[in-house]
Amino acid sequence: MTDPILKVRGLTKSFGGLVATRDVDLDLRAGEIHALIGPNGAGKSTLVQLISGALRPDAGSVQFGGQDVSALTTAARARKGMARTFQISSLAMEYSVLQNVVLGALGRRGDVFRFFNRVMKDQQLLKVAEKALVQVGLQDVRAFRTSDLSHGQRRQLEVAVALTLDPKAFLMDEPMAGLGAEGSQQLQGFLDQLRHQAPILLIEHDMDAVFALADRISVLVYGEIIATGTVDEIRGNPAVRQAYLGEVAE
Known part of the structure; x- marks a missing residue:
């Protein structure tokens, strides 16, 4: 198996007494859509900012394309092919x-x-x-x-x-936000093709879209990854269903 294009290890960030992310490990492989999900306030936006360079971590590292980019600015990471789209259009x-x-x-x-x-x-x-x-x-x-x-x-x-x-990878922050059912379906088809050009780290609340698109899903709760796996593995994970999907596995 080839090395991941994006490799996050031990990312930790605190704001005063609030720990936004704690010892987060995450990777993104060629050709895949890796979805990051979690409840509001879980630390998803902070994690994306740490990966993109908008925030500096208190601990941990970000490797991109086999290089440690932890000290690089957002612009420098973008020039290396880390492309980001935003929840609110820029x-x-x-x-x-x-x-x-x-x-x-x-x-x-x-x-x-x-x-x-x-x-x-x-x-x-x-x-x-x-x-x-x-x-x-x-x-x-x-x-x-x-x-x-x-x-x-x-x-x-x-x-x-x-x-x-x-781009060598996309970081996408809630691209389905504000779309109706038809628009969401069209964008899903577009992203499904786009993954073949560059893998996508997808932050998304639309669980239908996540389950339709994701090769792997990581679940972030209170700043920590509690599970990573395939769609079926995440759907059947009792801890995930209790913490985020809103139900206890039978």
């Missing part, structure tokens, strides 16, 4: 679909743009952006204002922006 709503993706491609290059019109004439950036839009199926709405997209299309656009990083 897109520039007043810009067009294409402009948002071009900005993503610009960030990968590490440039600081000053003249936006010049950036939008950069053929190399446009080529990268157009390729990403084709991959997510948004090429026909490239000229639309982002605020005019449906919620599901905005999620796809966030992935297009992330694709400009040539």
Whole structure:
């Protein structure tokens, strides 16, 4: 078996007397969707911030692509291919679909743009952006204002922006949030295909989506991983059902 693309070991973070994560071990393998679930306040958002570099841990390490990235900034981890999408959209709503993706491609290059019109004439950036839009199926709405997209299309656009990083892994924070049943089904199909390009660490409350997509599931409760396993293993785990799924196994 090949080494995991992402390997988290012993991540611990406290805020005053509150322990948000305690000695968390987690990994992400090529081609998989590894779902992270848990009740509100379990520490999921803190853990994602620790993995992405937005927070520094009190203890533990993050290895990505075989390298220890624990001391790297969020931007440096992103340039190494750690792509993150957010629960609350970080897109520039007043810009067009294409402009948002071009900005993503610009960030990968590490440039600081000053003249936006010049950036939008950069053929190399446009080529990268157009390729990403084709991959997510948004090429026909490239000229639309982002605020005019449906919620599901905005999620796809966030992935297009992330694709400009040539990602080795995705960290996705509740991508189903705000979607109706039809939008959730469409996004599930999209993510199911996306895993073949780069594995996905999926933080999600929609358990139907989790059970449909996940190869493995880790359950975080009060900052600790209480179980990791397949869908069937997690469904049948009495501790998980009592702590999170809301029922005691028969």
